[in-house]
Amino acid sequence: MRKALHILLSIIVxxxxxxxxxxxxxxxxxxxxxxxxxxxxxxxxxYYVSSPVFNREAKVKSEEYGIRAESLxxxxxxxxxxxxxxxxxxxxxxxxxxxxxxxxPDWFRLMDVVYRDAxxxxxxxxxxxxxxxxxxxxxSPPTKPRIALHLTKLIDTANRRNVTVKTxxxxxHRQMYExxxxxxxxxxxxxxxxxxxGTALLTEKGAFATLISGDETPYLQMxxxxxxxxxxxxxxxxxxxxxxxxxxxxxxxxxxxxxKKIKATYVDGRFQFxxxxxxxxxxxxxQFPFDMEKDYVKMEKxxxxxxxxxxxxxxxxxxxxxxxxxxFGLYARAHAYPEWKKIENDWPNTFAQATVRIVPDVTIKxxxxxx
Amino acid sequence: xGPIQPIAEQLDENIRLLQNIFTMTPDLVIRTFESTFVEGPxxxxxxxxxVDKSSINNNMLRPLLNPGEHTSTSIFDLLSVGAxxxxxxxxxxxxxxxQGSSVLFVEGRTEALVAETHGWPQRAVEDPQLEASLKxxxxxxxxxxxxxxxxxxxxxxxxxxxxxxxxxxxxxxxKISVMxxxxxxxxxxxxxxxxxxxxxxxxxxxxxxxxxxxxxxxPWSPFPQFVLTERPDSVASHLLQGRIAVIVDRSPSVxxxxxxxxxxxxxxxxxxxxxxxxxxxxxxxxxxxxxxTFLPATYIALVSFNYEVIPIDLILSVGESRERVPFPxxxxxxxxxxxxxxxxxxxxxxPAPIGQTVGIVGxxxxxxxxxxxxxxxxxxxxxxxxxxxxxxxxxxxxxxxALRLLRFVMMGLAAMFGVVGIIIGLMTLIGHLISLExxxxxxxxxxxxxxxxDWKDLFVRLPLWNxxxxxxxxxxxxxxxxxxxxxxxxxx
Numbered sequence: 001m002r003k004a005l006h007i008l009l010s011i012i013v014x015x016x017x018x019x020x021x022x023x024x025x026x027x028x029x030x031x032x033x034x035x036x037x038x039x040x041x042x043x044x045x046x047y048y049v050s051s052p053v054f055n056r057e058a059k060v061k062s063e064e065y066g067i068r069a070e071s072l073x074x075x076x077x078x079x080x081x082x083x084x085x086x087x088x089x090x091x092x093x094x095x096x097x098x099x100x101x102x103x104x105p106d107w108f109r110l111m112d113v114v115y116r117d118a119x120x121x122x123x124x125x126x127x128x129x130x131x132x133x134x135x136x137x138x139x140s141p142p143t144k145p146r147i148a149l150h151l152t153k154l155i156d157t158a159n160r161r162n163v164t165v166k167t168x169x170x171x172x173h174r175q176m177y178e179x180x181x182x183x184x185x186x187x188x189x190x191x192x193x194x195x196x197x198g199t200a201l202l203t204e205k206g207a208f209a210t211l212i213s214g215d216e217t218p219y220l221q222m223x224x225x226x227x228x229x230x231x232x233x234x235x236x237x238x239x240x241x242x243x244x245x246x247x248x249x250x251x252x253x254x255x256x257x258x259x260k261k262i263k264a265t266y267v268d269g270r271f272q273f274x275x276x277x278x279x280x281x282x283x284x285x286x287q288f289p290f291d292m293e294k295d296y297v298k299m300e301k302x303x304x305x306x307x308x309x310x311x312x313x314x315x316x317x318x319x320x321x322x323x324x325x326x327x328f329g330l331y332a333r334a335h336a337y338p339e340w341k342k343i344e345n346d347w348p349n350t351f352a353q354a355t356v357r358i359v360p361d362v363t364i365k366x367x368x369x370x371x
Numbered sequence: 372x373g374p375i376q377p378i379a380e381q382l383d384e385n386i387r388l389l390q391n392i393f394t395m396t397p398d399l400v401i402r403t404f405e406s407t408f409v410e411g412p413x414x415x416x417x418x419x420x421x422v423d424k425s426s427i428n429n430n431m432l433r434p435l436l437n438p439g440e441h442t443s444t445s446i447f448d449l450l451s452v453g454a455x456x457x458x459x460x461x462x463x464x465x466x467x468x469x470q471g472s473s474v475l476f477v478e479g480r481t482e483a484l485v486a487e488t489h490g491w492p493q494r495a496v497e498d499p500q501l502e503a504s505l506k507x508x509x510x511x512x513x514x515x516x517x518x519x520x521x522x523x524x525x526x527x528x529x530x531x532x533x534x535x536x537x538x539x540x541x542x543x544x545x546k547i548s549v550m551x552x553x554x555x556x557x558x559x560x561x562x563x564x565x566x567x568x569x570x571x572x573x574x575x576x577x578x579x580x581x582x583x584x585x586x587x588x589x590p591w592s593p594f595p596q597f598v599l600t601e602r603p604d605s606v607a608s609h610l611l612q613g614r615i616a617v618i619v620d621r622s623p624s625v626x627x628x629x630x631x632x633x634x635x636x637x638x639x640x641x642x643x644x645x646x647x648x649x650x651x652x653x654x655x656x657x658x659x660x661x662x663x664t665f666l667p668a669t670y671i672a673l674v675s676f677n678y679e680v681i682p683i684d685l686i687l688s689v690g691e692s693r694e695r696v697p698f699p700x701x702x703x704x705x706x707x708x709x710x711x712x713x714x715x716x717x718x719x720x721x722p723a724p725i726g727q728t729v730g731i732v733g734x735x736x737x738x739x740x741x742x743x744x745x746x747x748x749x750x751x752x753x754x755x756x757x758x759x760x761x762x763x764x765x766x767x768x769x770x771x772x773a774l775r776l777l778r779f780v781m782m783g784l785a786a787m788f789g790v791v792g793i794i795i796g797l798m799t800l801i802g803h804l805i806s807l808e809x810x811x812x813x814x815x816x817x818x819x820x821x822x823x824x825d826w827k828d829l830f831v832r833l834p835l836w837n838x839x840x841x842x843x844x845x846x847x848x849x850x851x852x853x854x855x856x857x858x859x860x861x862x863x
Contacts, residue, residue, distance in 0.1 A: 014788075014795070022676070023675050023676055023789065024675065024676075025674065025675045025693075025699055025700060026674045026675065026678050026686070026689060026690055026693055026700075027690065027693045027694055027696070029678065031678070031686070031690070033683070052687055052690065054690040054691050054693065054694035055694055056694065056695060088678075090678065090679035091678065091679060091683065091686065093683060119679070121679065149683070149684075149687075152683070
């Protein structure tokens with residue numbers, strides 16, 4: 001009797017599980033791998049989706065659709081009217097926002113469902129696309145895999161070389177709501193081929209502010225994360241007489257390690273950041289003769305100067321645009337909280353007034369394997 | 372059995388009584404003859420198939436018929452058989468004859484002489500079938516308990532090795548020998564086992580597996596609660612750890628208890644291979660346990676509920692291969708797993724030459740045709756193959772069978788509730804394993820209850836000199852196993 005009761009109880013408990021409700025077999029699903037948002041000329045919202053087709057009879061293994069809708073959820077319903085499976089958002093790899101939409105304020109509100117629905121993949125890479133998103137979705141070069149997979153790989157590997165940032169939807173959410181910094185996302189462009197352009201820096205509200213190139217992104221990355229992936233920098237060697245030779249005097253180096261120390265103080269009514277950067281570098285390319293053994297200190301100074309110059313350029317640009325993709329605000333909050341508390345809702349404007357002093361300290365640790 | 376029937380003085384009367392007891396028994400031999408040694412006729416009675424003919428001829432008939440210049444007055448001295456005893460009633464006579472002894476009746480005496488002349492059909496000692504070993508001995512148990520005891524005693528020639536014998540079964544009175552090391556064994560555990568054996572009331576215990584079912588702690592569990600082994604070396608090692616072995620006459624496997632879950636993942640070879648290798652293989656076995664139990668269920672759960680966790684490149688190939696399959700994942704998995712089980716069963720039961728054919732046909736069907744026909748996806752075939760391999764790695768057959776059964780339960784749970792179902796299954800499984808007992812000793816030991824000192828021989832097999840004590844799970848009374856055997860090098 002007691003045993004029967006136990007079994008009955010277990011069955012009741014088991015049946016109350018919600019498991020079987022959301023069951024969808026993989027082959028009944030249309031997995032959206034890439035989702036795009038854009039505005040057309042009439043300022044109507046366009047939604048794009050790209051998903052793989054699992055069918056032997058289908059000639060093309062990937063389907064792309066674009067429709068007009070007013071929200072992501074509504075768009076899902078529209079897609080379900082077209083695609084054969086149930087549209088699912090659990091495997092989105094790339095989330096693309098068109099340039100026109102990115103320039104409108106409050107576009108981020110469209111993303112609400114992404115964070116509200118737990119089944120939405122928040123690991124998708126955020127991308128800003130220069131041009132009509134339609135072009136991106138319907139470009140399928142024969143030498144490349146499905147466009148969604150191609151872009152995924154493209155962004156990931158570009159990020160490994162620090163040519164661009166890799167901001168997931170989750171990370172974007174943080175950057176958007178973090179008062180002490182402004183967001184930055186990957187920027188793509190397409191002429192003949194889809195190409196990584198660098199990093200798009202967004203304003204506090206998420207609107208497009210400026211673009212920094214792939215050459216500049218490493219500097220941003222070093223300030224943001226220290227050293228992740230391979231950082232390879234290249235610069236012309238300044239010796240006053242850069243002639244018109246074909247082989248220019250250039251020097252390239254790896255950054256093997258970065259130790260940064262950021263100190264925030266509040267001096268004379270403005271924030272001041274002292275960034276102490278210790279870089280261990282290794283020369284990877286030198287297209288001119290130079291006596292490294294004797295003059296390596298000179299070389300270190302040259303590199304330091306170049307790094308400082310780059311940072312000054314970058315930071316001045318950001319301050320002019322009132323954006324802080326570096327997250328200096330986080331240090332302000334940490335080191336000068338009372339002052340931060342007063343201006344926390346207006347950080348970008350405050351940052352525009354702040355002083356940033358970068359002190360790079362370069363040590364050459366390696367020269368490559370040739371003498 | 373009726374009232375005790377004493378042996379009569381007259382030989383004729385005794386023979387008549389015998390013929391009453393053994394009617395329709397053509398293999399009963401009653402040899403009546405005159406012996407010069409005693410006055411009056413004597414009768415030698417035995418069952419012809421169960422005795423050793425040459426022993427009867429040389430040791431019984433010859434001295435009785437031709438005593439030579441023997442001067443002894445006792446007929447006892449005449450019989451050149453090892454064990455001779457005297458019985459006084461027909462109940463005992465019947466029993467002895469049925470067990471293969473020969474009984475000698477003498478005119479004018481109310482007792483009969485019983486001589487042990489066993490000699491039933493016997494198999495030679497062979498390599499164990501189920502538990503083949505690379506480096507261990509190649510002697511497996513046979514169907515005669517005396518032989519089996521001898522095989523074990525060869526490993527432990529020690530007077531502390533005790534044997535208690537019971538006779539069980541109303542019709543097939545089988546001999547059951549409980550074997551243990553007297554100074555190591557925990558008396559409570561031994562008593563528990565004896566009580567359970569004594570309580571059995573059954574026609575006959577044919578096999579050790581039957582005995583196991585009659586005395587195990589939880590008959591509803593899929594898990595074996597005793598180790599059934601056919602290796603004398605493994606029994607000897609268990610005995611020395613403080614466990615009890617039960618030898619059932621007429622059955623070539625020996626029951627060992629109390630056991631733990633972990634002991635089903637150990638193997639005699641573990642202790643004769645180098646310890647890092649043994650550790651690696653043992654870890655593989657635990658991995659195989661997980662794979663054999665959960666892999667198909669995980670496949671089902673991932674493909675029909677939580678495709679999000681499958682990496683993007685894999686999901687595309689799974690999708691492509693699932694596309695042609697007309698069945699839902701659960702049915703697909705069921706189909707393949709059942710086919711596999713059928714193949715396995717067919718391969719075991721069929722004679723070896725046909726068994727091979729089954730394997731080849733099955734391999735082709737599963738490996739190729741089913742996929743090409745679009746009935747089952749490629750990934751499913753991989754899953755099935757992995758599970759099959761994994762379940763063959765488990766060294767103990769009973770444990771492997773238990774896992775096979777659990778696999779289907781898990782698949783059902785996964786099909787209904789996805790990953791949540793698998794987790795529920797896993798938790799129930801763990802709960803069951805730690806509540807299970809073998810002879811009152813916790814089955815989950817040394818994991819739960821946690822006995823860290825026993826972990827030296829759990830997931831890793833540390834060097835032998837490291838295991839100075841007997842495992843706690845055996846509940847041994849005397850725990851020291853060895854002294855300091857740590858090799859020092861340089862002959863020091």
